[in-house]
Amino acid sequence: MGETEEVRLLGVWFSPYAIRPKIALRLKSVDYDYVEEDLFGSKSELLLKSNPVHNKVPVLIHNNKPILESLNIVEYIDETWNASGPSILPSHPHDRAQARFWSAFVDDKWFPALKAAAITKSEEAKEKGMKEVEGGLLQLEEAFVSISKGNPFFGGEAIGFMDICLGSFVGILKAREKLKGEKLLDESKIPFLCKWANEFLSDDTVKNVVPEIDKVVEFLGELEVRAQSAVSKT
Amino acid sequence: MGLISDEYVRLLGAWPSPFVLRTRIALNLKRVPYEYLEEEDSLNSESVLNYNPVHKQIPILIHGNKPIRESLNIVMYVDETWLSGPPILPSDPFDRAVARFWDVYIDEHCFTSINGVAVAKDEEERKAAIAKLEMCMALLEETFQECSKGRGFFGGDNIGFIDIGFGSMLGPLKVLEKFTGVKFIHPETTPGLFHWADRFYSHEAVKPVMPDIEKLVEFARLKFNTSIFK
Numbered sequence: 001m002g003e004t005e006e007v008r009l010l011g012v013w014f015s016p017y018a019i020r021p022k023i024a025l026r027l028k029s030v031d032y033d034y035v036e037e038d039l040f041g042s043k044s045e046l047l048l049k050s051n052p053v054h055n056k057v058p059v060l061i062h063n064n065k066p067i068l069e070s071l072n073i074v075e076y077i078d079e080t081w082n083a084s085g086p087s088i089l090p091s092h093p094h095d096r097a098q099a100r101f102w103s104a105f106v107d108d109k110w111f112p113a114l115k116a117a118a119i120t121k122s123e124e125a126k127e128k129g130m131k132e133v134e135g136g137l138l139q140l141e142e143a144f145v146s147i148s149k150g151n152p153f154f155g156g157e158a159i160g161f162m163d164i165c166l167g168s169f170v171g172i173l174k175a176r177e178k179l180k181g182e183k184l185l186d187e188s189k190i191p192f193l194c195k196w197a198n199e200f201l202s203d204d205t206v207k208n209v210v211p212e213i214d215k216v217v218e219f220l221g222e223l224e225v226r227a228q229s230a231v232s233k234t
Numbered sequence: 235m236g237l238i239s240d241e242y243v244r245l246l247g248a249w250p251s252p253f254v255l256r257t258r259i260a261l262n263l264k265r266v267p268y269e270y271l272e273e274e275d276s277l278n279s280e281s282v283l284n285y286n287p288v289h290k291q292i293p294i295l296i297h298g299n300k301p302i303r304e305s306l307n308i309v310m311y312v313d314e315t316w317l318s319g320p321p322i323l324p325s326d327p328f329d330r331a332v333a334r335f336w337d338v339y340i341d342e343h344c345f346t347s348i349n350g351v352a353v354a355k356d357e358e359e360r361k362a363a364i365a366k367l368e369m370c371m372a373l374l375e376e377t378f379q380e381c382s383k384g385r386g387f388f389g390g391d392n393i394g395f396i397d398i399g400f401g402s403m404l405g406p407l408k409v410l411e412k413f414t415g416v417k418f419i420h421p422e423t424t425p426g427l428f429h430w431a432d433r434f435y436s437h438e439a440v441k442p443v444m445p446d447i448e449k450l451v452e453f454a455r456l457k458f459n460t461s462i463f464k
Contacts (some may be wrong), residue, residue, distance in 0.1 A: 053339065053373065067331045069338060079327040093314040097302045104304060105288060139288060 007032035008061040010047050012039045013211055014219055016168035017070035018058040022089055023164050024074045026205040028081040040226075071103055074164055088157040095147075099154070102143050105164035110136040111169060118176075119227070133184065140166065141190040148192075152199045159203055167200040173228075174201075175216035239316050241298035243268035246281055249445055250347070250453045252402035255307035259314040262439035264319030306337050309398055317456050323395045335376055336388075337399035344370045348406050349416065352458045364416055365460040374400060375424040379392045382426070386433050393437055401434040408447050 009025070009032050011018030025032055037047055037057050048064035050059045060067040060076065078088035089096050110133065117129025147154050147162070154162035174197075176182045187194045200206055210230045242264035245261065245268050261268050276292045285294045285301035295302040295311065302311045313322040323330050347370055350363030381388045381396060388396035405457045407418050421428045435442055 062328070065328050067328065067334050072334050072338075075334070076327050076331040079330065093311050094297070095299050095304065095310045096314065097307050100307045100310070101303055104307070194437050 006061070007064055008035060009033070010035045010037055010044070010050070010059040010061070010169075011057045012037050014039065014216065015057060016172060019171075019210055020070040020169040021058050021060055021073040021077065022163050022209045023159070023167075023205055024077040025210060027088060027159065028077060028085040030077070030081055030084075065165070070168075071107070071161075071165060074161065076133065078161075086155075087160075088164070089161045090155070098143075098147060099161040102140070102147075102154075102162050105136070106140070106169070114169075130144070130182075134189070137184060137190050141193045144192050144196060148196075153196065159200070159205060163196075163200060165204065167197075170197045170200060171210050171213060171216050173197070174213050175220055178213065178217045179220050183231050238298070239266075244296040245269070246271050246273050246276075246279075246285065246292050246294040246296070248276060248292050250450060251292060254307045255335070255402040255405070255443060255445070256398050257293045257295060257308045257312070258443040259402070259439050260309040260322060262443065263301065263393070264312055264316040265321065266312065266316055266319075272309055276460075298374060305402075306334075306341070306399065309395065313395075315390065320392050321394075322389075322398065324389070331383070333388075333395040336374075336396045339370075340374075340396075340399045340403065344374070344400070344403060348410060351410050352454065356432060360414075364414065367410075367418060368416075371418050371424050371427065375427050378426040382430070387430065393434065393439065397430075397434060401431075404431055404434065405445055405447065405450050409450050412447075412451055413454070414424055 001127065007025070009018070009021055011022070011034065011037060011061060022034075025149060034100070035046065043055055046061075047057065047059060048055055050061060051057075051068050054068065056068075058073060060073045062076075062080070067073050074088060090099060102155050113129050113132040113136065117126050117133060120126050120129065142155060142158055148156070148191055151157050154166075159167070170185075173184050183196055185194050237459050243261070243266055245254075245257060247257070247270060249272060258270070270283070273279045273282055273292050276281055277290055282292060282294065283290055285296060286292075286303050290305065291303070293303075293308060295308045297311075297315070302308050309322060323333055344367070347363050347367040351360055351367060354360035354363055377396070378388055382390065387393050388400070393401070404419075411417055411419075417423075419427050419431055435444060
């Protein structure tokens with residue numbers, strides 16, 4: 001006995017943020033309806049209604065209640081379906097604080113630095129930005145070694161919160177390597193993270209959720225063309 | 235073997251910081267005995283660099299010998315470690331998600347706008363930041379009505395995660411009100427927040443640690459060398 005739970009996820013295929021709840025839902029074996037939002041077009045009524053503050057994906061709608069912000073959604077999934085699948089967040093308060101700290105580092109410092117370096121037209125800013133990105137990866141390598149304690153993932157033997165957070169960007173890193181020859185996942189500098197990245201991509205819960213690298217390469221190329229044509233119109 | 239919650243607790247902080255204030259309120263709520271260490275110059279402090287080499291910022295909670303960083307992280311850690319006091323985050327997963335969402339909003343939009351008003355280089359910039367901040371207040375008024383459901387706090391009958399997150403910004407807001415003449419929290423435009431602020435200030439976990447407004451005003455004058463503070 002139990003009510004039919006209605007679980008819907010609004011996302012866009014490319015978004016690393018939308019990938020996160022998908023992985024979490026798979027970890028917990030939760031069935032859901034996926035609604036693809038139009039990346040370049042207008043936002044759906046449902047999205048505007050569910051996220052009036054930010055109008056952004058991903059949005060999880062569980063029994064008509066919207067949950068917003070990717071990492072928030074992951075925590076919500078972990079707490080709601082706590083009886084099924086592995087725990088996504090660690091159980092010890094200090095380890096949880098660590099996971100939240102490093103994921104905030106990734107989202108608030110590291111990825112914004114990568115995004116800024118990718119967009120900027122200034123060579124100087126690009127170089128400075130990429131140094132910051134590389135420095136961040138070195139810090140994450142150290143964090144991984146200390147947190148994983150010899151296990152394949154930040155979460156230990158199974159994928160956890162920090163794996164989902166950083167792992168959602170691995171596709172973009174690999175795509176940029178193909179498109180730009182940018183070797184951020186450099187085995188000589190961050191050997192543990194490189195190994196982790198491959199383990200992450202081959203994991204069963206991630207395999208069919210993360211978009212194919214070639215599709216991402218194509219999409220990044222398209223983004224660049226759009227950005228350039230936008231500039232030439234001004 | 236003692237309980238982990240019995241291990242020695244230290245907090246590295248700075249009295250003007252709203253982020254440090256959050257952590258002190260949380261510790262007070264749970265009646266956790268702790269040693270408070272004022273770090274006047276956090277960027278050059280050895281302890282801060284040692285315990286938070288990534289961001290070099292306070293607050294830092296040191297429990298036993300483990301550092302916990304970032305104010306909201308610390309508040310959650312305190313809530314999860316000292317289970318005997320009143321809960322800071324609600325128990326229902328959806329309500330928890332709502333609480334976390336609003337505290338992130340407060341940091342990313344509200345606090346950013348407060349800072350925006352303080353550092354604005356000209357009248358136009360300042361007006362834009364003030365407008366943004368007023369929008370934040372309107373949204374938070376709505377949120378207060380929804381979350382409190384007629385009770386005294388965002389957290390219900392007692393202060394919770396959003397109360398702590400937003401209440402810590404009341405000092406900086408009052409400072410801005412003094413310098414700009416704009417009333418961000420007003421009995422007519424934000425009646426819920428207006429009365430909530432009084433209740434928050436008088437709460438036993440808040441009163442002893444809320445910085446004196448005159449001292450904050452003086453601090454702002456010295457720190458921000460922009461037009462509104464002259």
